[in-house]
Amino acid sequence: MTEADSRFPAQPSHERPTSARLSFASSQLARSINLEDYIVGTSAQQSRLIRYQGGAHVGLREKMQTAGLLLGQQIDGDNVYRIPRSSRPLAYEASIRRDGSFSYGDEQLAYDLGSLLGTLSGLGGAESESWLVIDAPDAQDLGQMISIVDFTLPEEGNVFLIPGVEYATTAADKVLVPDPTVFYTRHLPEFFNGDIGRVDAYFCMGFNEQRMGGQKGDFA
Amino acid sequence: MTLHNPEIYTEQSIDDQRERIIAFTELLMRDVPVTSWMPEIHLDVDEPIALGLHHALGAKSGLILDTKIAQTVLTEADSVVTPASFTPRRTRAGHNSAHGVFFGDIELSNSEKIAVAVKPHAVEDNEKSAFVDVLTNYIVEKLGFYTLQPAGLLLSDGNRQYDTAYSLTILDEVLTTFDSINWSHFANDLAINPGMRELWRSAANQTAVLHDSGQASHGDLAARNIASSGDGGAFLIDWEKARFVGRTPLDAESRYQFSYPDIKALLESMARSPNDKFKPGIGLLHAGVPDWWSVFKDVFLQDYLTTRTELADVGAHNRQRREDIKAELEVLEADLRVDVEMFRELAES
Numbered sequence: 001m002t003e004a005d006s007r008f009p010a011q012p013s014h015e016r017p018t019s020a021r022l023s024f025a026s027s028q029l030a031r032s033i034n035l036e037d038y039i040v041g042t043s044a045q046q047s048r049l050i051r052y053q054g055g056a057h058v059g060l061r062e063k064m065q066t067a068g069l070l071l072g073q074q075i076d077g078d079n080v081y082r083i084p085r086s087s088r089p090l091a092y093e094a095s096i097r098r099d100g101s102f103s104y105g106d107e108q109l110a111y112d113l114g115s116l117l118g119t120l121s122g123l124g125g126a127e128s129e130s131w132l133v134i135d136a137p138d139a140q141d142l143g144q145m146i147s148i149v150d151f152t153l154p155e156e157g158n159v160f161l162i163p164g165v166e167y168a169t170t171a172a173d174k175v176l177v178p179d180p181t182v183f184y185t186r187h188l189p190e191f192f193n194g195d196i197g198r199v200d201a202y203f204c205m206g207f208n209e210q211r212m213g214g215q216k217g218d219f220a
Numbered sequence: 221m222t223l224h225n226p227e228i229y230t231e232q233s234i235d236d237q238r239e240r241i242i243a244f245t246e247l248l249m250r251d252v253p254v255t256s257w258m259p260e261i262h263l264d265v266d267e268p269i270a271l272g273l274h275h276a277l278g279a280k281s282g283l284i285l286d287t288k289i290a291q292t293v294l295t296e297a298d299s300v301v302t303p304a305s306f307t308p309r310r311t312r313a314g315h316n317s318a319h320g321v322f323f324g325d326i327e328l329s330n331s332e333k334i335a336v337a338v339k340p341h342a343v344e345d346n347e348k349s350a351f352v353d354v355l356t357n358y359i360v361e362k363l364g365f366y367t368l369q370p371a372g373l374l375l376s377d378g379n380r381q382y383d384t385a386y387s388l389t390i391l392d393e394v395l396t397t398f399d400s401i402n403w404s405h406f407a408n409d410l411a412i413n414p415g416m417r418e419l420w421r422s423a424a425n426q427t428a429v430l431h432d433s434g435q436a437s438h439g440d441l442a443a444r445n446i447a448s449s450g451d452g453g454a455f456l457i458d459w460e461k462a463r464f465v466g467r468t469p470l471d472a473e474s475r476y477q478f479s480y481p482d483i484k485a486l487l488e489s490m491a492r493s494p495n496d497k498f499k500p501g502i503g504l505l506h507a508g509v510p511d512w513w514s515v516f517k518d519v520f521l522q523d524y525l526t527t528r529t530e531l532a533d534v535g536a537h538n539r540q541r542r543e544d545i546k547a548e549l550e551v552l553e554a555d556l557r558v559d560v561e562m563f564r565e566l567a568e569s
Contacts, residue, residue, distance in 0.1 A: 019448055021419065039450060092413075097315065102238070103311065150312055151310075151311045191402075
C-alpha cells in the first residue's frame with residue numbers, strides 16, 4: 001500500500017460523503033490511497049462515485065476489470081468509478097438466512113464470495129508461481145474491500161471488489177499463506193455472526209469451482 | 221459477473237416468497253386499471269387515520285398510484301394504461317418482515333417503470349389494512365417526518381380469488397434497516413465506528429421529536445423499523461401500528477403511554493439475538509456486554525432524553541407541560557432500567 005499524499009485534491013464542497021453504513025472510505029487501504037466515497041447530483045438524479053489516488057498496479061486492475069471483479073464502471077479518468085448506490089461493505093453485514101428465491105441469503109453470499117476470491121486468486125496468470133490474495137490487517141478491513149450490491153435483477157451480480165483493491169492484492173506466498181481458502185475462512189466468522197459452520201462449505205465450493213474451472217490452466 | 225449455484229436453492233421445499241410474488245403478479249396482470257389517488261388527511265381531528273380510512277375505503281380498485289407518481293408515469297397522451305409486467309429484485313432486505321415484503325419493478329403498458337417495495341396484506345380485512353398502512357405514511361409525512369414514500373396500492377375488485385391487498389412504497393435502494401447491520405462488536409467499543417454511533421443519535425432525535433407532543437407513537441419501534449439513508453441520517457419506517465391523536469395530553473401518564481412502549485420495543489430488539497426464532501433482534505446487547513444499562517444509555521437513551529428535555533424547554537412558557545414531561549421522563553428512565561435487567565436475565569437464562 002502507498003502512503004497518503006496530501007497533494008491529492010480535496011473533495012469539492014458540492015459533493016457529499018456517503019453515509020457510514022454504505023461508505024468504503026474507512027479501511028486502512030482507503031486511507032492509504034486517499035479513497036473517497038461520495039454522492040453528487042440532485043436528489044432526483046444522484047450518482048455515487050469512488051475516487052482514489054492511483055497510477056500503480058494498472059495491469060492487475062485491468063485484469064480484475066476484464067474478469068468482472070470490480071465494483072462499478074470506470075469514468076472520467078483513471079481512478080474515478082461510478083458505483084451502484086446500494087453497494088455497501090461486507091464488513092458490517094448482519095447474518096441473513098434465505099427465505100425465498102429472491103432473498104440473497106448468507107449461503108449464496110458465501111458461495112459468490114468464494115467465486116469472487118477464487119477468480120482473483122488466479123489472476124496472477126501462468127507466469128505467477130503464487131496465488132493472489134487480498135492482504136488485509138483484519139476481517140473488518142477485508143470486509144471493507146468487498147462490496148455487496150443489493151436489490152439486483154437476476155442477471156446482475158451481488159459481490160464485487162472495490163476499485164483500489166489492486167493496492168492490497170499480493171501473492172499468497174508473500175503473506176505466508178499456503179492455501180487462500182484457509183486464509184479467508186479465518187475471517188469468515190466475523191461476517192456471519194460467528195456461525196461459520198453454516199457457510200464455509202459454500203465459500204470453499206465457490207472458490208474451488210473458480211480455481212478448478214475458469215482459471216485452471218493458470219495453476220498447472 | 222453473475223455467480224449462481226443452483227444447488228443452494230433446493231433446500232427449501234415450499235418457497236412462500238415466490239408464491240407471494242406470483243399472487244401479486246397475477247392480480248397486477250389482470251388488466252387492472254391504473255388510476256391515481258391522494259388521500260384526505262386532517263391532523264386536527266381526534267383520529268386522523270379513522271377519518272382518512274372513511275374517505276378512502278371502497279373508492280377504487282386496481283393499481284392506484286399516488287398522484288405525484290401518477291403525474292410522472294401517466295401522460296395525457298396515454299389513453300388507457302395497464303400494468304405490463306413485474307420483475308422481482310434479489311435482496312437481503314425484508315427478511316424480518318412479518319408481512320413478507322418483497323421488491324421489484326412494475327412496468328406499465330406505456331413502458332414507464334416504477335421500482336417498488338410491495339407489502340402484502342393477507343388478513344381478513346386486507347383492503348382496510350393496506351389503506352391504513354398507506355395512510356399512516358401520508359400522516360407521518362404531513363407531520364414533518366421523513367419516511368418511505370407511498371407509491372400506492374393494488375386492490376382486487378372484490379374477487380374472492382384474490383384475498384390479499386398490497387400497499388406499495390417507492391423502492392429506495394440506498395435505504396438499509398438497522399437489522400441489516402452486525403452490531404455484535406459495537407457495544408464493547410462504541411468508538412469502533414463514529415458514523416454508526418451517529419446513526420443511533422439520529423434515530424434517538426427522531427424518536428424524541430415524535431414523542432414530544434405526547435400525541436403520537438410509532439407502535440412497533442424495533443430496530444428493523446429504523447432505516448439509514450444514503451447521506452447518514454436515520455428515520456423510522458413501517459408505521460402501520462402508529463397512534464396519532466388530536467387531543468392534547470392531559471398529564472405525564474398519558475404522555476408516558478406514547479413514549480414507553482416505543483422505547484421498550486427498541487430496547488427489546490437490541491437485547492434479542494438475530495437468531496431468536498420467536499422475535500429476532502439485532503443482538504447489540506448480548507452476553508459479552510458487561511454493563512447493558514450503560515450501553516443502552518450511551519447508544520440511544522441519553523440522546524433521546526436530552527432531546528426530549530431540550531424540546532420541553534422550548535415551550536418554557538408552559539410550566540405544566542414542562543413539569544409533565546420531566547415527570548414522564550423520570551418514570552420512563554426508571555422503568556427502562558428495570559426492563560434492561562429483565563432482558564439481561566432472559567438472555568442469560
